[in-house]
Amino acid sequence: MKRVVITGRGVVTGLGNNLNSLMDGLAAGKSAVQSMPDWIKYKGLNSRVGAVAPLLNENEIPRKNRRSMGRISILGTQAAQQAVLDAKIPPELLTSSRLGCIMGSTMGGTEAMNEAFEIMIPNCDLASLSAMSFFKCVSHTVSMNVAQYLGIKGYVMATSAACASSLQALGLGFELIRSGRQEVILCGGAEELHPIVAGTFDILFAASTHYNDEPKLTPKPFDQERDGLVCGDGAGVLILEEFEHARKRGAKIYGEVAGYATCGSGMDMSQSNCEGMISCMRSALKDASLQPLDIDYISAHATATLQGDQAECEAIEQIFGNRVPVSSLKGYIGHTLGASGAVELAASLEMMEQGVIYPTLNLKTVDPKCNGVMHVRKAIKKEIRAFVKNSFAFGGINASLICKQLKD
Amino acid sequence: MTEEQIKKMVNEVFEESFEIAPERLKPEAKIFDDLGLDSLDIVDLVVALQKKLKVQIREDERVRQIRTLGDIYNFILALKSEGYVSRG
Numbered sequence: 303m304k305r306v307v308i309t310g311r312g313v314v315t316g317l318g319n320n321l322n323s324l325m326d327g328l329a330a331g332k333s334a335v336q337s338m339p340d341w342i343k344y345k346g347l348n349s350r351v352g353a354v355a356p357l358l359n360e361n362e363i364p365r366k367n368r369r370s371m372g373r374i375s376i377l378g379t380q381a382a383q384q385a386v387l388d389a390k391i392p393p394e395l396l397t398s399s400r401l402g403c404i405m406g407s408t409m410g411g412t413e414a415m416n417e418a419f420e421i422m423i424p425n426c427d428l429a430s431l432s433a434m435s436f437f438k439c440v441s442h443t444v445s446m447n448v449a450q451y452l453g454i455k456g457y458v459m460a461t462s463a464a465c466a467s468s469l470q471a472l473g474l475g476f477e478l479i480r481s482g483r484q485e486v487i488l489c490g491g492a493e494e495l496h497p498i499v500a501g502t503f504d505i506l507f508a509a510s511t512h513y514n515d516e517p518k519l520t521p522k523p524f525d526q527e528r529d530g531l532v533c534g535d536g537a538g539v540l541i542l543e544e545f546e547h548a549r550k551r552g553a554k555i556y557g558e559v560a561g562y563a564t565c566g567s568g569m570d571m572s573q574s575n576c577e578g579m580i581s582c583m584r585s586a587l588k589d590a591s592l593q594p595l596d597i598d599y600i601s602a603h604a605t606a607t608l609q610g611d612q613a614e615c616e617a618i619e620q621i622f623g624n625r626v627p628v629s630s631l632k633g634y635i636g637h638t639l640g641a642s643g644a645v646e647l648a649a650s651l652e653m654m655e656q657g658v659i660y661p662t663l664n665l666k667t668v669d670p671k672c673n674g675v676m677h678v679r680k681a682i683k684k685e686i687r688a689f690v691k692n693s694f695a696f697g698g699i700n701a702s703l704i705c706k707q708l709k710d
Numbered sequence: 711m712t713e714e715q716i717k718k719m720v721n722e723v724f725e726e727s728f729e730i731a732p733e734r735l736k737p738e739a740k741i742f743d744d745l746g747l748d749s750l751d752i753v754d755l756v757v758a759l760q761k762k763l764k765v766q767i768r769e770d771e772r773v774r775q776i777r778t779l780g781d782i783y784n785f786i787l788a789l790k791s792e793g794y795v796s797r798g
């Protein structure tokens with residue numbers, strides 16, 4: 303099988319509209335979470351905090367491309383543009399059938415969907431719907447808009463597995479390249495902050511509700527005072543490329559994708575399942591031909607839900623014991639859901655490049671039920687030979703991807 | 711509603727919905743060739759004109775004959791004369 307490397311990275315988060323702003327925010331211990339006072343109008347929505355990404359320079363996208371984009375697709379397109387520039391993809395490669403695009407999201411364009419229903423429902427009137435409503439709503443809105451904008455002619459696909467969407471996009475891209483189906487794929491995901499999504503978690507008592515007036519203190523992954531997740535805007539795109547192809551064109555290589563696994567827990571729709579997580583991480587290690595001792599960092603899914611953080615800690619402890627540093631980035635940028643896997647993978651790659659591991663923000667007192675792993679409480683200098691990125695989604699869907707330093 | 715008011719409102723639709731600079735909005739401007747709209751834009755043009763001018767034109771066969779911005783002015787004026795544009 304062919305080797306797969308990462309040659310480009312692009313992100314948009316609440317900490318800014320590029321990877322540097324994200325890394326600067328992590329280094330400074332900065333939170334992008336803010337109060338969402340307008341959400342008070344929604345009865346039953348008790349979580350009024352979110353991490354809002356700045357929407358900058360969207361008019362640089364020509365109107366004919368932008369007209370079919372909701373906020374989610376604009377964020378995704380900007381991340382994709384950054385990644386293409388970072389990877390120095392030449393135009394003839396970008397538009398060749400050897401290059402594809404796989405982008406995930408939780409449910410497509412939520413604001414566009416909301417707008418369509420607001421037009422349609424009061425008077426049962428479809429005649430007032432814009433021709434663009436469908437293109438802004440659909441579950442593949444990000445991938446199709448990115449592909450149209452960049453002129454991509456290879457595989458164009460959308461993954462949709464809520465919080466595991468973008469890690470599944472990366473995993474699928476990895477498998478397509480190593481099997482020789484594509485040479486380069488833009489992989490990732492995007493998400494737009496919207497009360498529909500935050501409300502979904504709130505209804506299930508999984509969203510943070512006690513810090514509406516102190517937004518910077520939440521979410522608190524692994525902390526004994528954690529009270530749930532905080533949703534955030536975001537987009538992340540990685541350029542996956544076949545190793546020889548990247549080497550021949552002299553591309554900078556940020557790391558090698560060593561292994562990937564995704565699996566169902568088959569147990570519960572909403573509750574995290576420790577056994578499923580263990581199975582997923584073990585399968586990824588086996589796929590990567592690595593041992594637990596080869597892993598120097600775990601970028602946890604850990605969203606600050608009571609049950610999810612505990613299950614992930616127990617799963618990590620069973621495989622790795624307490625010798626591998628573990629941190630969650632949700633405290634900085636909220637849970638970017640369908641974008642989170644790609645965004646946090648991009649940040650982890652940069653940590654591998656810099657030899658630093660950033661801590662879990664807002665972790666003050668570790669919950670005794672999460673105490674079996676090595677939590678990163680302050681930034682540590684450490685060589686990362688290989689790391690695991692986890693994403694666990696509603697529906698009992700698990701995904702783990704392992705990256706390592708490139709060794710010829 | 712006067713002819714000038716109708717022209718102003720139609721032009722506003724082109725500026726707001728399709729980001730076309732006012733100086734390009736001349737009566738002889740062809741909607742596809744000169745103003746750069748395409749078939750998807752026409753759907754939204756109809757929706758925006760209906761909303762702005764409080765008219766129903768989607769099912770009107772005369773829409774298919776429109777080629778220029780001036781054709782739109784004349785079409786709306788014709789609707790006005792037929793009593794379909796009620797606000798003045």
